[in-house]
Amino acid sequence: MPELPEVETIRRDLEKLIVGKKVLNIETNSPKQVQPSLEAVRKAIVGTTIKKIQRKAKILQIFFSNSTIIIVHLKLTGRLLVREKGDREDDWQHITLSLSGGKELRFADARKFGWFRLLKDEKELQKIFKEFGPEPFDDLTLPVFEKILGSTIRPVKVVLMDQRRISGVGNIYASEALFLAGIDPKRPANKISPTEVKKLYDSLEKVLKLGLRYRGSSDNDYLDALGHKGSYQEHFLVYSRQGQKCPTCSGLIKRIVLGGRGTFHCSRCQK
Numbered sequence: 663m664p665e666l667p668e669v670e671t672i673r674r675d676l677e678k679l680i681v682g683k684k685v686l687n688i689e690t691n692s693p694k695q696v697q698p699s700l701e702a703v704r705k706a707i708v709g710t711t712i713k714k715i716q717r718k719a720k721i722l723q724i725f726f727s728n729s730t731i732i733i734v735h736l737k738l739t740g741r742l743l744v745r746e747k748g749d750r751e752d753d754w755q756h757i758t759l760s761l762s763g764g765k766e767l768r769f770a771d772a773r774k775f776g777w778f779r780l781l782k783d784e785k786e787l788q789k790i791f792k793e794f795g796p797e798p799f800d801d802l803t804l805p806v807f808e809k810i811l812g813s814t815i816r817p818v819k820v821v822l823m824d825q826r827r828i829s830g831v832g833n834i835y836a837s838e839a840l841f842l843a844g845i846d847p848k849r850p851a852n853k854i855s856p857t858e859v860k861k862l863y864d865s866l867e868k869v870l871k872l873g874l875r876y877r878g879s880s881d882n883d884y885l886d887a888l889g890h891k892g893s894y895q896e897h898f899l900v901y902s903r904q905g906q907k908c909p910t911c912s913g914l915i916k917r918i919v920l921g922g923r924g925t926f927h928c929s930r931c932q933k
């Protein structure tokens with residue numbers, strides 16, 4: 663699933679490519695993915711102009727000139743692509759926004775778990791984001807992070823990925839950060855020492871920054887808004903490297919299942 667670096671890379675692309683464009687039409691061949699309905703969305707946004715693109719957690723927000731907002735969740739396999747009108751149809755293309763200047767914003771999604779959702783205004787948006795935890799590089803400060811980990815006995819990796827606790831971190835960046843910090847993903851979050859918490863906090867920021875620098879990781883379906891792959895997967899230390907040598911100790915990287923998700927770690931380096 664695209665995480666903070668992937669969704670943020672798309673946001674930055676969209677900001678350059680579609681802000682200022684007028685919406686001419688929206689069409690879909692997968693009506694369930696457009697909420698509350700294609701008709702409602704069409705009525706709300708056709709004729710408006712795209713004002714700005716924001717992101718919180720793994721959710722993108724497209725703001726229109728009449729104060730309506732569309733939030734987009736890519737879920738497992740969603741892609742947002744900016745193409746020219748008349749370009750070859752994209753694989754799994756399900757939603758198309760026709761824009762001025764001959765552009766199209768396309769939503770492609772192999773598994774069809776992603777969605778577009780219309781919101782009336784910013785108030786509605788704030789209501790949704792009340793349920794989300796603080797965001798790295800923003801309100802997730804070290805003291806806040808300490809408090810989050812200290813308040814639960816759940817495994818630290820499960821807490822890192824819990825969107826109600828911390829926004830934007832998923833399986834890839836949680837696995838990589840825990841490896842860098844030398845912490846066993848199964849450890850109860852409240853049993854981690856203050857020194858280790860600091861190390862984990864710094865490691866999390868480090869891997870998220872690397873993810874941004876490499877324009878995301880395309881280990882799965884992720885592509886940026888121009889349809890290009892990210893390259894952070896070429897720099898993974900443990901994620902999806904089970905059976906390969908640990909880059910630090912040459913022991914074997916193991917895959918375990920934790921909170922229902924594949925988790926990659928080195929049991930020698932992570933205690």
Ligand SMILES: [Zn+2]
Nearest residue numbers: 908911928931
């Ligand atoms: Zn190791």
